[in-house]
Amino acid sequence: MSIYLIxxxxxxxxxxxxxxGSTDLPLSPAGVGELEALHYDIHPARFVTSGMRRTDETLKALFGDVSFSVDARFREVDFGNFEMKSYDRLKGDPAYQAWIAGDNEANVPPHGESGAQMTRRALAAYRELPDGTALVCHGGVIAA
Known part of the structure; x- marks a missing residue:
């Protein structure tokens, strides 16, 4: 079975x-430029994105105006209160320290989700993908 993870x-x-994770940002100019310089020699039978703007724009930059479906289960982990913040800004936060210390299931970002929760939803969706699908999604989902 061939599934292309992008x-x-x-x-x-x-x-x-x-x-x-949950913030719906577009690609940066540098991101668009890097994608336009790539040349994939793959020919997927179908395309799926997470529905986030950055995944939809990536698909278009790589494959043009192809039809695709959206499955929100492939969205990145929701970082909750840590969303759109840097390590430097968060490093003094006890909740952040607990989260990065290891037990990802027990220490969830406030108002977010655990990596394990994201992994469960992404793997459930992944099992439903047909052969020959190109999935444009997020680093955390690919790592799951």
Whole structure:
């Protein structure tokens, strides 16, 4: 079975080293440029994105105006109160320290979700993908 996993291009949040999961950002100019320089020699039978702007724009930059479906279960983890903040801004926060210390299931970002929760939803969706699908999604989802 062939499933093509493609991470979205860079956003301004990626470039600034911010946690960005649920914020719907476009690609940055650098991200668009990097994608336009790529040349994939794959021919997927179908395309799926997470529905986030950065994944939809990545698909278009790589494959043009192809039809695609959206499955929100492939969205990045919701970082809750840590969303759009950097390590430097968060490093003194006890909740952040507990979260990065290891037990991802017990220490969830306030108002967010755990990595384990994201993994469960993404893997459930992944099992439903048909052969020959290109999935444009997020780094956390690909790592799951």
């Amino acid at each position: 991470r979205h291009g860079k956003t301004l949040a990626n470039e600034a080293h911010l946690y960005c």
